[in-house]
Structure formats: C-alpha cells, structure tokens
Amino acid sequence: MTRPLDRQTVLVTGAGRGLGAAIARAFAREGAKVAINYRTSADAAEALAAELGDNAITVRADVTDAAAVSAMVAEISERLGPPTTLVHNALAAYSFNGDARATLETLEWSEIARQTETAVAGALHAIKAMRPHFQAAGEGRVVTIGSNLVQNPVVPYHDYTAAKAALMAFTRTASKDLGPLGVTVNMVAGGLLRTTDASAATPDAVFDLIAGQTPLGHVTTPEELADAVLFFASPWARAVTGQTLVVDGGLVCG
Template structure:
C-alpha cells in the first residue's frame, strides 16, 4: 500500500534549521502535512511552520524523552492527522570541526553515548510513538539520516560516526520487523553538506577539497538530500527497505 504526499502527515525531527528545514520544505512543497519538530530552535521552527502554511505545525519535543515524543505525536494527530511518515534528522549538539573533535586520547564513552542517545534512542522513541498509526493504516515510512563517514572516515569523528553506525543497525533490524505491517525503513547517508549549522565550522578549504574529489565537482546541498527523502516516502520506493543510500555526489560507494 502507498499514500500520496497529500495523504501523508510527516514528522521531521530537528526540523527548525539546516537539513531538517530543507526536508520539511520538500515535503510541504509536494503537498504533505508537516510537523516541524524542534528542541531548542523555537523561533526558527515557528517561522518555518508559518512559511509552510496551514498544514504545518511547529511542535517542541526532545526526541530522547519518550513522554515528550508521545505528546508531540498526540498533538500532531489532533491538529493534522495521525503521522505515518517519519524522518529522523535530529542531531545532538555537534560541530564538524576537525581541529576541535574528540581524539583517541580524549574520547570518552559519554561522548559516544550522547550522540547515540539522540541518534538511536530518538529513532526508537519516534518509531514506537508512530507505530500504532502505521499499523492501523497498513502503511508507514521511516527515514533515518546517516553519514558517508561509514565508508570514508576522512575525518575521524568517532562519537558521531559510531552513533550513526548503530542507527544503521537499527534501521535494518526495524525494516525486517516492520515490513509485514507495510512499513519501510531506510537510511539516507549524506556527506558534508554545504551548509548547515553543524558544518559552519568546517574551513572553506575542506569544502573545496571535497568538491575537487567528487565526481559531480561540488559539495552536496541539504536540498539535494531532502529530495531523496521524498523518494523513500513515495510510491516509487514501495519495494525498497533496509537500505542505506549514499547521497554525496559520488564521493564514496556503498
């Protein structure tokens, strides 16, 4: 079973800015109702929801808090309809700054746990909150956000990459369990995007190096990655689940 975009209510976690905002705009452009989830970016999220129109709502929830996520889903259901499409984009506070990263000597389990709590714990909370509606509809789309650092850890962001690796594992196991319910679960793995709040600390020469080594000759944008989220939520991807699609202009191959 598939649903048109106009029939979908989409939650985009961490949608107040950056990649999440680009994803929210993409779904709204295609006619979906959109929940702009935010944790700290209230002004940006509210402004984005107003921009997207009457079928958008900015709803606060820390995705690591299962009770807060349940409240968000309940509010979304009351105002827009039951969400059966989920894009888990939320990221614990992070800056892609190679000079400021945690190195082997300074890395602690707490660094990894903080990232994992949002990446994996947040995904679990969101899926569990949306699952009753997905089961009832016989339809669901879960899209997680990964990284091409799996294949090419050109900068060893240990904590971030380890957490996203765990999220890939959850993506694939959930695809197996939820498939019989009509729910697909897939991951989109971008490279360094130009530009988001997390990548603003990246020096220009790093962007230039990536562009020079990418077949398309440029750095991927949030909007380009957002369009792939539309693919996974569309009827065209109804037979695709458990996959990790790398969207980085061809820099790495999965």
C-alpha cells in the same frame, strides 16, 4: 498501495533549522502536512512553519525523552491527522571542525553515548510512538538520516560516526519488524553539506577539497539530500526497505 506524498502527514525530527528544515520544505512543496519538531530552536521552527503555511505546525520535544515523543505524536494526530511518515533527522549538538574534534586520547564514552541517545534512542522512541498509526493504516514510511563517514571515515569524528553506524544497523533491523505492517525503513546517508549549522565550522578549504574529489564537482546541498528523502517516502520506493542510500555526489560507495 502507498499513499502519494500529498496525502502524507510527516514528522521531521530536528526540523527547526539546517537539513531538517530543508526536508520539511521539500515535503511541504509536494503538498504533505508537516510537523516540525524542535528542542531549542523555537524561533527558527516557528518562522519555518509560518513560511510553509497552514499545513505545517511546530511541536517541541526532546527525542531522547520517550514520554515527550509520545505526547508529541498524539499532538500531531490531533492537529494534523494521524502521522504516516517519520523522518528521524535530530542530531545532538555537533560541530564539524576536524581540528577541534575529540581524538581517542581525549574522547569520553559519555560523548559517544550522547550522540547515540539522540540518533538511536530518538529513532526508537519515535517509531514506538508512531507504530499504532502505522498499524491502523496498514502502511507507513520511516527514513533515518545517516552519514557517509560510516563508509569513509576520512575525518574520524568518533562519537558522531559511531552513533550513525548504530543508527544504520537499527534501520536495518527495524525494517524486519515493521515490514509486516506495510512499513518501509530506510536511511539516507549524506556527506558534508554546504551549508548547515553543523558544517558552518568547516573551513572553506575542506569544502573545496571535497568538491574536487566528487564526481559531480560540488558539495551536496541540504536541498539535494532532502529530495532523496522524498524518494524513500514516495510510492516509487514501495519495495525498498532496510537500505542505506549514500547521497554525496558520488564521493563514496554505499
């Protein structure tokens, strides 16, 4: 029987600000213990932990560094108890500004590799570090954060979208490996969110255009996407694994 949210200990990577912070707040609201991972956003992470109270801590680690991730998970286990749930949200620095994006004429492989290292290698390192805890508990939850640009590359952010597509594939293959341990692995794929640090560079006209094309008539917020993450972590999703749920107000199909 999968434990309820208020009995989970959750690691959220890249949780110092933006969507990650919204996800951390959502879990804390439901009574979970939350580890707020950050790489450079120390002040924002500490402020969030203070806001969330005694059941939240900050843990610094670069998710592309396997040793740092292992040390981080050990610290979480010591301070909050064995982690039960991973939300891999960390994103290499990115700005969603279509006018300033790298085109195929200017794009370098290193830009794709940089995004993929955070998205896929970060997920791999975190899963490997948490696997012993999953095995000991006989259960666990992994939720990765994707993008609806994989399904609908309306703005060709080549490096970012390629990395998220690779993460979606890794989510599916990881579900097969972790299933025998009682662990589900799923992805929540968001659209443009209003507003995060990454989407702050997006012109208002683009937000308005997307809102007009979306069945719900508005651009999805970080808080709305965070609630979908809670679903995959909850007992209600115990028979769902290897799936990608697009949460963008119905703009594109999964």
